[in-house]
Amino acid sequence: MPKRDRWDASNGAGAPAPAAHWDEAPRVRALIAAYDGVPGALLPILHALQEDFGFIDARAVPLVAEGLNLSRAEVVGVIGFYADFREEPPGRHILKVCRAESCQAMGSEPLTGHVLDRLGVEMGGTTPDGAITVETVYCLGNCALSPAVMLDGRLHGRVSSATIDRLIAEARS
Template identity: 60%
Template sequence: MNGRAEWNAQRAQAIIDGNRHLRGALLPILHALQEEFGCIDEAAVPMLARSMNLSRADVHGVISFYHDFRRERPGRHTIKVCRAEACQASGCDSLIGHIERSLGVEMHGTTDDGAFTLEPVFCLGNCALGPAAMIDGDLHGRVTPARFDALVAETLASENPQ
């Protein structure tokens, strides 16, 4: 579950300052900021540029190049669906169609209720058990539409244990 803190410039600066000494520090700092806040807030770009003696364009270029970095906060749960060749051969395109219709959201989107963010990935390392999906870091193989629906129901039920 993505229980991330709201954006806080002082906390962000502390993360930057605490990691600035690392070799190739920009990537570890971006990962730490996203872990803390759920995304890379626009306000972080000038802070990073100033602190690391980079241009804003350089920072923006790194953020936009790597697909793992988000510019908007994700849903409470993140669903990643493998789009690699082995999963394509196992029917991931059909599964993705079902997921998009079921959740009412396209890839890279977040459901209106903020419950799920749907992301494509190109290999989850579960090639023999495709199509594969990952929900909040838990890997699932041989995911059918019915199994996906059950996984989503379990995920939502875990939010409100009785």
């Protein structure tokens, strides 16, 4: 489901309801407080949330909005705009497939198709066993060794379908 549709479907108004009794609220408030007075703090806070939790929980949105004196819709809009922000918990392993120009020229599209077929997910999805989330990335700085992928922060270059099969098997082992 597209990001915006998911937000809209979940609450009917495009903005999550306040998180009244969420156990993680103090942790989120502390994280927001660390950026107190920092200009343009929204993006750094969202990145920090994702770094800390692995994704941006909808229950954090009202807290961020309140902390930065923004509307919840504004926060939701920024989360929806940037493909990098996850709105659901990721799998135990994250496989990023580069689809930028150099990798495209070296076959990243068929490689992406292979990845999605092997995992049985759509781009951005997580395998039903929670093992692997697959994401698109636009340049991993490894263009000389295109096509490139990154598994759990580790770069792999000149990646073939066989390489993908090996990486998936290793991640699942």
